[in-house]
Amino acid sequence: MFIATLGRQPEISFAELEAVFGRQNVQPATPDIATIDADDIDLSILGGTTKIAKVITTHNYANKRDSDLFTDISRQITNHYTDKWRSVDHKITLGISTYGFNIPPRAVQKTGIILKSSLRKSGVSLRLIPNTESALSTAVSHNNKLGLSDNKVELIIVKTKTSVIIAESRGAQNITAYTRRDHGKPKRDAFVGMLPPKLAQIMLNLALGSKNDTPGLILDPFCGTGTVLQEALLRQFDVIGTDLSDKMVSYTQENLNWITKSHKHTGQIIEISQADATNNQWSNAQQISAVVCETYLGQPFSAPPSPAKLKEVTGNCNHIISGFLKNIHPQLTPGTRLCIAVPAWRSKDGSLTHLPLTRDPSRLGFDLVRPPMIYSRPDQVVARELLVLVVK
Numbered sequence: 001m002f003i004a005t006l007g008r009q010p011e012i013s014f015a016e017l018e019a020v021f022g023r024q025n026v027q028p029a030t031p032d033i034a035t036i037d038a039d040d041i042d043l044s045i046l047g048g049t050t051k052i053a054k055v056i057t058t059h060n061y062a063n064k065r066d067s068d069l070f071t072d073i074s075r076q077i078t079n080h081y082t083d084k085w086r087s088v089d090h091k092i093t094l095g096i097s098t099y100g101f102n103i104p105p106r107a108v109q110k111t112g113i114i115l116k117s118s119l120r121k122s123g124v125s126l127r128l129i130p131n132t133e134s135a136l137s138t139a140v141s142h143n144n145k146l147g148l149s150d151n152k153v154e155l156i157i158v159k160t161k162t163s164v165i166i167a168e169s170r171g172a173q174n175i176t177a178y179t180r181r182d183h184g185k186p187k188r189d190a191f192v193g194m195l196p197p198k199l200a201q202i203m204l205n206l207a208l209g210s211k212n213d214t215p216g217l218i219l220d221p222f223c224g225t226g227t228v229l230q231e232a233l234l235r236q237f238d239v240i241g242t243d244l245s246d247k248m249v250s251y252t253q254e255n256l257n258w259i260t261k262s263h264k265h266t267g268q269i270i271e272i273s274q275a276d277a278t279n280n281q282w283s284n285a286q287q288i289s290a291v292v293c294e295t296y297l298g299q300p301f302s303a304p305p306s307p308a309k310l311k312e313v314t315g316n317c318n319h320i321i322s323g324f325l326k327n328i329h330p331q332l333t334p335g336t337r338l339c340i341a342v343p344a345w346r347s348k349d350g351s352l353t354h355l356p357l358t359r360d361p362s363r364l365g366f367d368l369v370r371p372p373m374i375y376s377r378p379d380q381v382v383a384r385e386l387l388v389l390v391v392k
Contacts, residue, residue: 001035001036001037001054001055002035002036002038002041002052002053002054002055002167002170003029003033003034003035003036003052003053003055003156003158003165003167004017004033004034004035004036004041004046004049004051004052004053005032005033005049005050005051005053005099005135005156006032006033006034006048006049006050007047007048007049007050007198009048009373009375010031010032011373012048012202012373012375012386013034013048013049013202014026014028014034014048015206015370015373016046016047016048016049016202016205016206017034017036017046017048017049019205019206019208019209019210019212019388020045020046020205020209020210020212021036021037021038022210025037025038029100029158029160029165030099030100030158030159030160032099033099033100033158033160035055035165041170043170043171043172043173043174044174044177045201045205045212045235046201046205047196047197047198047199047200047201047202047205048198048201048202049173050138050172050173051097051138051141051147051154051156051169051171051172051173052147052169052170052171053147053154053156053167053168053169053170054167054168054170055165055166055167056166056167056168057165057166058163058164058165058166059073059076059163059164059166060162060163061162061163061164066101066102066103066159067103067107069101069159069164070098070101070103070107070157073157073164073166074107074110074111074114077111077115077155077157077166078111078114078115078118081115081119082115082118082119082122085119085124085126086119086122086124087122088124088151090151091125091126091127091151092119092124092125092126092127092151092152092153093126093127093129093144093146093151093152093153094112094115094116094126094127094128094129094153094154094155095128095129095136095140095141095144095146095153095154095155095169096108096109096111096112096129096131096136096154096155096157097134097135097136097141097154097155097156097157098134098135098156098157098158098159099134099135099156099157099158099159100158100159100160101134101157101159103134104134105131105132105133105134106131108131108134109128109130109131112126112128112129112131113128116128129144129146136154138172138173138175139175141154141169141171141172142172142173142174142175142176146169146171146172147168147169147170147171147172148171153168153169154168154169154172155167155168155169156168156169173198178196178197178198181197181230181231181259182194182196182197182227184262185225185230185255185258185259186254186255186258187225187250187251187254187255188225189224189225189248189251194225194227195224195225195227195228195294195341196227197227197230197231199341199375199384200227200228200230200231200292201231202386203228203292203339203341203386204218204228204231204232204235204290204292204339206337206339206369206386206388207290207291207292207337207338207339207388208289208290208337209337211289211290212235214289215236215237215238216237216238216287216288216289216290217237217238217239217240217270217284217287217288217289218232218237218238218239218240218288218289218290218291218292219239219240219241219282219284219285219288219290219291219292219293220232220239220240220241220242220291220292220293221241221242221243221275221277221280221282221291221293221324221328222242222243222244222277222293222294222295222296222324223241223242223243223248223249223252223272223293224243224248224251224252224294225248225251225252225255226241226251226252226253226255226256226272227255228241228292228293228294229241229252229256229269229272230255230256230259232267232292233256233259233260233265233267233269234259234263234265234267235265235267236265236266236267237267237289238267238268238269238270239256239267239268239269239270240270240271240272240282240284240288241256241271241272241273242271242272242273242274242275242277242280242282243274243275244274244275244276244277245274246274249272249273249274252272253272256269256272270284271283271284277323277324277327277328278320278323278324278326278327279323279327280327281331282328282331285328285331285332286331286332286333288332288333288336289336290336290337290338290339291328291332291336291337291338291339291340292338292339292340293338293340293341294340294341294384295317295320295321295324295340295341295342295343296317296320296321296343297317297341297342297343297382297384298313298314298316298317298343298382299313300381300382301345301381301382302381303381304345304346304347304348304381305345305381310345310353313345314345314353314355314356317342317343317355318355318356318357321340321342321355321357322357322364325357325361325364325365325366325389326364326365329364329365329366329391330365332391333391334391334392335390335391336390336391337369337388337389337390337391338366338387338388338389338390338391339386339387339388339389340386340387340389341375341384341385341386341387342355342357342358342384342385342387343355343382343383343384343385344374344376344382344383344384344385345381345382345383346376346380346381346382346383352374352383354372354385355385358372358385358387361387361389362392365391365392366389366390366391366392367389367390367392368387368388368389369388369389369390370388372385372386372387373385373386374386
């Protein structure tokens with residue numbers, strides 16, 4: 001059993017885990033933590049999960065104040081790890097993170113200090129990562145390489161409604177690698193939008209589902225600068241990319257050449273070409289495993305548009321994306337999944353205007369696999385709405 005700490009938008013992170021491991025194997029523990037029944041987990045393919053930890057033990061508890069409950073758990077941890085590490089011959093780096101407890105960071109830090117003092121009596125050196133919050137940030141865990149070796153440990157302690165879970169980290173999200181793939185690639189274009197590699201991974205997993213480890217072919221009909229195709233190649237999938245813009249096609253090609261030279265992968269670039277997604281015929285359509293793309297999001301806005309402008313841009317986007325779905329539907333094998341990002345516009349009061357096609361995609365020949373999900377920042381006018389569709 002593993003636990004996963006979920007990213008900035010837990011609903012989407014949880015949906016990704018359900019897609020990869022099956023709904024029956026993923027359960028919510030807290031609003032920000034999920035439990036996963038799996039033999040092993042590759043964190044590097046999960047865009048929405050910030051840490052993975054192996055469950056060591058679970059304790060049920062009666063009604064207790066958080067401070068008293070954590071005191072009991074702290075005592076158990078100190079006794080267990082004093083015994084476990086008393087004979088090690090190397091220095092240990094330790095971080096402790098708690099979730100679900102209403103306790104100050106100093107209470108978490110105190111557990112580490114007591115354990116450090118206890119181990120010192122046995123001649124064992126322990127370096128304790130200081131807690132400025134009750135849970136260490138992903139950056140702190142990653143930069144200290146916690147969970148990646150026997151002598152770099154992060155204990156993750158989670159209070160659920162009925163139990164306390166104690167787990168040992170198996171690593172944190174590699175934010176250095178994500179930054180390198182995002183900002184290090186040769187071609188970027190802020191005007192057309194910059195799909196984060198983490199979101200591309202999430203979308204791939206939502207589309208592939210349980211087939212996420214099966215070699216196959218990924219199509220991105222709005223490939224932009226090639227982020228989806230880049231992440232698919234790193235997962236060893238073959239890729240096809242098309243875009244209406246010759247400029248974006250050249251950007252994708254250059255970025256994929258870069259990722260091929262800088263990262264090891266066995267995926268093949270089948271085709272990168274200029275094409276209109278509303279009328280193109282893809283020659284390999286019957287072999288496509290999944291379609292993953294950020295569609296046309298319309299023009300960017302720094303403030304909510306006027307009602308007349310919103311009506312215009314909504315109509316334009318709905319026309320283009322509906323045309324794409326109508327065009328690709330007969331080319332795909334029934335049962336093929338798509339994960340597409342479409343625009344939704346946030347008004348001044350925080351409400352969203354959705355594309356008309358999201359209300360009933362069955363008219364276009366698709367069923368919704370799950371309810372649509374919004375991926376955005378609070379100050380973002382044009383949000384991404386994730387649709388997971390299957391060809392009827």
